[in-house]
Amino acid sequence: MKIFVCLKQVPARDAALRLNAEANWVRETDLSFEINEPDVYALEEGLRLKEKHGGEVVVATLGPERATQALKEALAKGADRALHLSDPALQNLDAYATARALAAAVQQEKPDLALTGLQADDDGFGQTGVLMAEILDWPHSTIIMEIQAGEKTLKVKRELEGGYFQWIEVPLPAILTIQSGINKPRYATLKGILAAKNKPLQKLSLKDLGLPAEAVSPRQRISKVYVPQKSGRVEFLEGTAREVARSLVEKLRNEARVM
Amino acid sequence: MADRILVVAEDQEGRLARAAWEAVAAGQSIARAFGAAVVTAVAGANVASLANELAGAEISESLALTSPLLEDYTAEGFTAALAPVIERQRPRFVVFSHTYQTRDFAPRLAARFSKALIGDCLGYRREGDRAIFVRPVFQGKLLADTEPLGDPPCFVSFQAGTFREDSVRRSAQPAPVTAIAASLSSEAIRTHPGERFREAKQTVDLTQADIIVAVGRGIKSPENLELAKKLAEVLNAELGASRPICDSGWLPMDRQIGSSGQTVAPRLYVALGISGAIQHQVGMKGSRTIVAINKDNEAPIFEIATYGIVGDLFEVVPALIEEIKKAKTR
Secondary structure (H helix, E strand, O other), rough: EEEEEOOOOEEEOOOOEEEOOOOEOOOOOOEEEEEEEHHHHHHHHHHHHHHHHOOOEEEEEEEOHHHHHHHHHHHHHHHOOEEEEEOOOHHHOOOHHHHHHHHHHHHHHHOOOOEEOOOOOOOOOOOOOHHHHHHHOOOEEEEEEEEOOOOOOOEEEEOHHHHHHEEEEEOOOEEEEOOOOOOOOOOHHHHHHHHHHHOOEEEOOOOOOOOHHHHHHOOOOEEEEEEOOOOOOOOOOOOOOOHHHHHHHHHHHHOOOOO | OOOOEEEEEEEEEOOOOOHHHHHHHHHHHHHHOOEEEEEEEEEOOOHHHHHHHOOOOOOOOOEEEEEEEHOOOOOOHHHHHHHHHHHHHOOOEEEEOOHHHHHHHHHHHHOOOOOOOEEEEEEEEEEOOOEEEEEHHHOOOEEEEEEEOOOEEEEEEEEEOOHHHHHHEEEOOOOEEEEEOOOOOOOOOOOEEEEEEEOOOOOOOHHHOEEEEEEEEHOOHHHHHHHHHHHHHOOEEEEEEEEHHHHHHOOOOOHHEOOOOOOOOOOOOEEEEEOOOHHHOOOOOOOOOOEEEEOOOOOOOOHHHHHEEOOHHHHHHHHHHHHHHHHHHH
């Protein structure tokens, strides 16, 4: 089974975010980056399917030069090849343009299955995989918690609201978006890190993907990014650990009357 | 001709649940702001009664899209049923509630029109004739003003609770209901969904708990859960957790609170090291008193907390346990 895994490099979860000069995104200088957490689960699922059924895992990302780090990490974990959609025309795309670019790469690779995490933790679009499915005219399913692979179809467990699930049969080729927690992602081993150095990491431009510039023209624009206004409801307790503990107990007894 | 707004109302197990009415409320609000007319659409095998129910709202038309192939929800079936309606109606905005179902098919429908969904919005405003939608980014740490570019339609979904079900305007005169037989072929629906089910019966019913102590990533390691357990013990509380804790296997899944876990509303909710992503908030924001202890003063949990403590939970919680013990003996 040939599996195509889409990854995104996003600011590290604990990174302190500061706005850029235009106040339309965060400032990237001094920011540390990591593979988007849901994509880590998608990669792990791809690697497990390959280990069980044979085949190949190809990882792909869009992004500036720094994003190669995410691809190297994926190669170190066991992916076979990496594609970096690295054209300047492919930077800071909106959800539709991102999906167009990735779908073009999928068309060239012709995998049996493409996986994405269920959302990117930075822009939170949560739809790249679904958009790709429509662009490719492939079936898809979202928020997947288990995959049972057959010869020509998959049985996948989709998470629904309120603790419900359902099994869905999806014929291949297909796209799935993977829910966090589906597996326990591995760490890269030293052997894996060394092996990664000899694995192919290919750069692709818009032209390589066979896309005209208008295919990735923006359909939406972020004009401003800002910190949410505080509701003002919260009462902050300040002081040493002992002082805040004391005043909290006081308030829970006398104001909230919950103790 | 006035602009049209198409509201896609979700049929949840044969009913119009809160999500459907919140979408109607969102559509009505945008319609007033832009002088537009609202058309609702509901899709399914038997949705005539739901379309009649929607017609009681202040809208211009209620569409029932029916086909036996819409009996079970599929992304491909719903996309194929709604796309021709959008082509005919030419709405300026197509409005959804941001449910799991919307997340599953609305981007597919949007992509059929070479668009994406402006998803998970927390509001909108009108500037001139432009619409600006407000979305959370970076897990709610920041908000982004997002503007659709190019020709309509613009596909937009709103987060639960952004518009209120009880703000839906009703009309004394029901709107016309139009039944549309969706022309679908079974070959166009390649996925085959099974029955909805729950995992082995939940052993812990957090919904009945009076007090809940819940832990998030800030607890750092499974060994540190002991501290949370001690606090729960002195408070006579149940222990709950945010999703990442259960994903990591540190606590069983039946302790999970949030959109994919249990929805709770205890008298007291103590959030330890929980940042308060929206998926967690929807499961606990109905709690009467919320105490949040987190080292990050920007954590979204403080948006909904009653009492906030910015600090190291490994210092604050032991002190809190001591103070509670003291208070009990007093």
